[in-house]
Amino acid sequence: MSKYRNNNGATVIEYACIASGIALVILTGTLFTRTNIKKTFCEVASSIGAGSNCGTSNAASGSGNSSGSSSGSYSYNGVYQTDVDNLLSNLLQHEKAYVDAWQATKKEQDYINTLTDANEVNHLTNGTLQQLKQAESSAYNNIINASDNSGMSEGLNQLFSVDYNKSLAEGGQTQAEDDMDSVETATFTSSTGKTYTVGSLEDDNSEYLNGLTSEYPRH
Structure with a gap:
């Protein structure tokens, strides 16, 4: 063998x-x-209220007795299960969008409060902060009246007008009242930790909205 x-x-x-x-x-x-x-x-995208496909879903959906989400939870078992589910799952989804927008606005406002440069303060106040406030306002309005008819007003109208008249036509006055009593006593828990009934949402001075804006005051 070679040595090399x-x-x-x-x-x-x-x-x-x-x-x-x-x-x-x-x-x-x-x-x-x-x-x-x-x-x-x-x-x-989330902070300015823009849509994005980031692989997450915040909708609360469910059937049967109860459902839960990162926003809150609700409970109902009755003949109008689907419509109650739609009302409350949409409500909690819109609520989460408002809370997210509120937190983004607060974060920007807190940052601006730490600045000492007047030009930078004015630039951010009239730019980014203004956009965030608009996104927050839009998110709050969607809780009540959303452009896709998923707002609280549309959901309540479906239950206490359309469904009530359906029960009235099919089962009479007593049946209709019983069905609506069941709907009104359905409960849900918001992200604030407070529990409300569906019936309380009908009030002009909604206890739910007052509780939400007390926890997250509109900017």
Whole structure:
């Protein structure tokens, strides 16, 4: 055997290992950067009230006796299960959107309060903060009257007008009143931790809205 070993094969293998290592580092860095960019985009889109496909869903949906979500929960079991579910799941979804918008506005306002440069204060106040306030106001209005008819007013009209008349036609006055009594006593818990009845939403001076804006005063 020659005392001189041919190292060409080993050198090729070593280069291949080095190249693989470099490629792995680049791939890992790319995935990490893409994830951070997507996260940042979603946070900005959420704070200004813009729609984005970030792979999350905040709708509270369910059937049977109860349902829960990150916003709150509700309970009802009756003939108009679907319509009560729609009312309360939409209500809690809109509530969460308002709370998120409120928190984004407060965060920006708190930041502006720390600034000492008058030009920067004016720039942010008339720019980003104004946009956030508009998004918050829009989110609050959607709780009551949403453009897609998912607001509280539309849900209550479905239950206490359309469904009431249906019960009245099919079962008479007594049946209609019994059905509506069941709907009115259905309860739900908002993100403030307070529990309300569906019937209380009918009041002109809604206890629910007062409680929500007491916890999260409109800017």
